[in-house]
Amino acid sequence: MLDRIGDKWSILVLGELGKEGPCRFTQLRNRLSGVSEKMLTQTLRALERDGLVRRTVYPAVPVRVEYGLTPLGETLRVPLKALTEWSVQHLPEVLAAHDAYDHRDEHAG
Incomplete structure (x- = not known):
């Protein structure tokens, strides 16, 4: 399950359906x-x-199809929101760590 929930597009789809509700493809x-x-x-x-x-x-006519969260999918709204907020809040620190790592790697060779 973590592979699915942790997948980039799965997170984004679940988040979007959680925010906007059911919608068409x-x-x-x-x-x-x-x-x-x-x-x-x-x-x-x-x-x-x-x-x-x-x-x-x-x-x-034509056939209309909508996608929405199931009750089980709804239970992921709070954890996904927390993960998204954490990502936004800590992005500068992660980017700084990337820069430090890349800079260190360039000079280690």
């Missing part, structure tokens, strides 16, 4: 900068299989 793709149609499809299918996302098909 195209809406979700437009909100997630850089995701390909194939990757979004694979991610949604995996999350649906894990019971975190539900796919609802509405009988209309």
